Amino acid sequence: MIETRGLTHRYDAGPDSDGDNDDGDGGGRVAALADVSLRIPDGEFLVLAGANGSGKSTLVRHFNGLLTPDEGTVTVDGTPVGDDLVAARTRVGMVFQEPRDCFVAATVAADVAFGPENLGLDRAAVDARVEAALAAVEMAGRGGERIDRLSGGEQERVAIAGALAMEPAHLVLDEPFAGLDEPARASVLAHLRGLHRNGTSVVLVTHDLRDVLAPADRLVVLADGEVAVDGPPAEAVEALGEVGVRRPD
Amino acid sequence: MSTTTEGVDLVGEEVVGNLARAALFAALTGVFAYVSFQLPVTSVPFTLQVLGVFLAGVFLGPVWGAASMAIYVAAGAVGAPVFAGGGAGLGSLFGPWGGYLWSYPFAAGVVGLGVHGAGELVDPGDASLARLVGAMAAATLVVYAFGTAGYALVNDVSLATAVLVAAVPFVPAEAIKAAAAVAVVRSDAVVAR
Amino acid sequence: MLAYDPGESAAHRLDARTKLLVQTAFAAAAFAHTTPSGLAALTALAVVLLAGSATPVRTALAEFRVVLPLLAAGPIVEALRLGAPWVEPTAAVAPALASYRSLLLLGLAAAYVRTTPVRESEAAVSWLVPGRPGRLLGVGVGLVFRLLPVLQADLARTREAMRARLGDERPLRDRVRIVTTAGLNRVLGRTDRLAVALRARCLSWNPTPPPSSLDRGDAVAAALAAGLLAWAVWPAGAV
Numbered sequence: 001m002i003e004t005r006g007l008t009h010r011y012d013a014g015p016d017s018d019g020d021n022d023d024g025d026g027g028g029r030v031a032a033l034a035d036v037s038l039r040i041p042d043g044e045f046l047v048l049a050g051a052n053g054s055g056k057s058t059l060v061r062h063f064n065g066l067l068t069p070d071e072g073t074v075t076v077d078g079t080p081v082g083d084d085l086v087a088a089r090t091r092v093g094m095v096f097q098e099p100r101d102c103f104v105a106a107t108v109a110a111d112v113a114f115g116p117e118n119l120g121l122d123r124a125a126v127d128a129r130v131e132a133a134l135a136a137v138e139m140a141g142r143g144g145e146r147i148d149r150l151s152g153g154e155q156e157r158v159a160i161a162g163a164l165a166m167e168p169a170h171l172v173l174d175e176p177f178a179g180l181d182e183p184a185r186a187s188v189l190a191h192l193r194g195l196h197r198n199g200t201s202v203v204l205v206t207h208d209l210r211d212v213l214a215p216a217d218r219l220v221v222l223a224d225g226e227v228a229v230d231g232p233p234a235e236a237v238e239a240l241g242e243v244g245v246r247r248p249d
Numbered sequence: 250m251s252t253t254t255e256g257v258d259l260v261g262e263e264v265v266g267n268l269a270r271a272a273l274f275a276a277l278t279g280v281f282a283y284v285s286f287q288l289p290v291t292s293v294p295f296t297l298q299v300l301g302v303f304l305a306g307v308f309l310g311p312v313w314g315a316a317s318m319a320i321y322v323a324a325g326a327v328g329a330p331v332f333a334g335g336g337a338g339l340g341s342l343f344g345p346w347g348g349y350l351w352s353y354p355f356a357a358g359v360v361g362l363g364v365h366g367a368g369e370l371v372d373p374g375d376a377s378l379a380r381l382v383g384a385m386a387a388a389t390l391v392v393y394a395f396g397t398a399g400y401a402l403v404n405d406v407s408l409a410t411a412v413l414v415a416a417v418p419f420v421p422a423e424a425i426k427a428a429a430a431v432a433v434v435r436s437d438a439v440v441a442r
Numbered sequence: 443m444l445a446y447d448p449g450e451s452a453a454h455r456l457d458a459r460t461k462l463l464v465q466t467a468f469a470a471a472a473f474a475h476t477t478p479s480g481l482a483a484l485t486a487l488a489v490v491l492l493a494g495s496a497t498p499v500r501t502a503l504a505e506f507r508v509v510l511p512l513l514a515a516g517p518i519v520e521a522l523r524l525g526a527p528w529v530e531p532t533a534a535v536a537p538a539l540a541s542y543r544s545l546l547l548l549g550l551a552a553a554y555v556r557t558t559p560v561r562e563s564e565a566a567v568s569w570l571v572p573g574r575p576g577r578l579l580g581v582g583v584g585l586v587f588r589l590l591p592v593l594q595a596d597l598a599r600t601r602e603a604m605r606a607r608l609g610d611e612r613p614l615r616d617r618v619r620i621v622t623t624a625g626l627n628r629v630l631g632r633t634d635r636l637a638v639a640l641r642a643r644c645l646s647w648n649p650t651p652p653p654s655s656l657d658r659g660d661a662v663a664a665a666l667a668a669g670l671l672a673w674a675v676w677p678a679g680a681v
Contacts, residue, residue: 120648429619
């Protein structure tokens with residue numbers, strides 16, 4: 001379980017967290033997070049929505065200790081993330097926007113193995129995890145391929161496999177559909193549904209709600225760094241217009 | 250870094266940031282090695298490799314600038330096609346251009362020292378023109394000293410011949426690269442942080 | 443372009459470290475014996491090694507056409523004189539042998555690159571440089587292999603855009619500046635995303651050691667390297 005209590009995050013005025021000021025990941029010009037309390041049980045499929053700059057990316061980066069709260073606490077399975085970063089980062093797997101910029105190796109298997117290798121597992125365990133993670137995204141047998149030769153959808157799936165190789169309880173995806181065409185988007189979503197069915201909690205950060213509410217247990221919408229809407233998708237969706245998020249057609 | 254589970258010793262946040270930057274500048278230097286321009290009049294082709302060396306020193310400082318170029322040389326030595334014209338391999342380090350390659354970590358360190366001094370890093374945009382130009386001139390000297398000595402040694406020719414073959418044709422290009430580096434560092438077109 | 447080419451040759455099965463050792467020993471021997479007979483012997487060995495790595499000699503040479511003019515220029519310039527007789531061919535002999543030696547070394551390097559996957563090279567770097575510097579160097583080298591095609595694509599787009607706007611007619615200094623600015627901004631824009639990704643995936647000082655695949659073939663190659671090194675330190679006249 002991931003739990004935030006009274007989580008507040010302030011950015012210094014200036015460029016946002018990745019320096020490009022354009023992707024709404026909680027830049028300094030807009031509010032970051034104010035007193036966010038949220039509890040995400042194991043196994044839940046949660047869609048986290050909100051307009052650009054609403055603080056979505058900032059919030060999820062607290063889940064595994066990539067950011068440090070200014071006020072409040074974040075715990076994973078009851079342990080404050082700052083007390084055990086390794087535990088937080090293995091329990092909460094994260095797939096970032098633009099996976100292209102987040103791969104750390106040239107070939108598929110080497111990249112997926114990176115996380116487990118950092119944990120110091122023995123070689124056989126690493127290999128087993130890589131195999132399982134690639135199978136889960138239907139990339140089995142393609143470990144030797146070069147990442148830059150894969151399509152956008154395949155790259156997204158490899159990025160997911162990289163997170164899965166840590167055997168996380170929660171899989172957090174930040175705008176995974178950005179830059180994907182329709183078939184690739186559908187394929188990635190289908191894989192997420194499959195993972196959820198097998199017991200992984202999925203936290204899907206997106207501003208594009210088409211098709212994602214059907215598998216979701218819950219919809220949380222952030223506005224100006226606060227939780228504006230929180231509830232089962234069927235009900236929560238009614239309140240979307242007021243917080244600047246387009247309703248899915 | 251404080252946090253370890255089951256003995257996992259995480260690399261600290263600051264080192265990770267520097268490593269990411271160092272690897273990116275190493276890759277940029279590798280990409281610059283393919284980008285070929287031709288000098289007017291003489292038509293001597295030149296690549297922008299050295300510009301990558303300058304920028305690594307300017308943006309990463311002496312320590313991580315030198316580390317970045319060490320990564321560049323090591324990557325090329327084990328087969329990343331990052332040397333001039335997409336070359337790679339240990340043979341390049343013992344080849345006619347080898348001296349130049351060996352010089353890069355030192356040259357980036359010299360640029361870093363010249364721009365930042367030995368202490369905390371400064372914003373490169375704030376560095377005075379004299380400092381920038383002086384640092385790059387000194388680094389260029391280092392590059393050519395290694396480069397021509399390497400050529401003379403590897404190709405068994407006199408230093409005079411080495412200077413004539415491996416240095417003189419390229420010096421005008423160095424001036425262009427240094428000018429570009431200075432202009433880029435001091436322009437608003439780059440968001441340095 | 444030089445790149446790994448999967449295969450089943452003897453060299454493909456060797457450990458990256460062994461191959462680096464053989465190259466280094468070969469280079470030492472070549473520098474110690476830059477004589478016609480020494481280089482002839484090494485040429486024969488190089489041909490055998492290339493054959494054992496499924497690298498045709500022609501391919502190895504083609505990879506290095508970039509440096510060929512520079513290799514040729516040394517002997518030519520050295521033989522020129524500023525007065526009569528203007529050309530003194532004997533002065534070109536030593537530089538010509540040296541240039542030929544470079545060619546042999548570059549050929550072997552081509553064989554290494556074609557037979558060694560990136561991952562093994564990365565592991566070899568971590569192994570050769572011990573401790574934390576080795577870890578950083580190993581990860582850094584892996585990142586360079588990954589980032590190279592990404593930044594290449596970025597820069598290719600910039601140059602295309604420049605050409606489309608008749609940028610080719612701009613002064614050289616401007617063109618260099620435009621390409622540099624684009625490259626630098628791509629790099630700076632990626633830094634934070636990459637660093638965050640490395641942290642999220644628990645980049646650590648004490649990872650799983652790379653797989654080691656030393657076997658009998660490696661022992662044979664190591665013996666060859668030892669022989670070459672011994673020959674390198676042997677007085678040149680004695681062989």
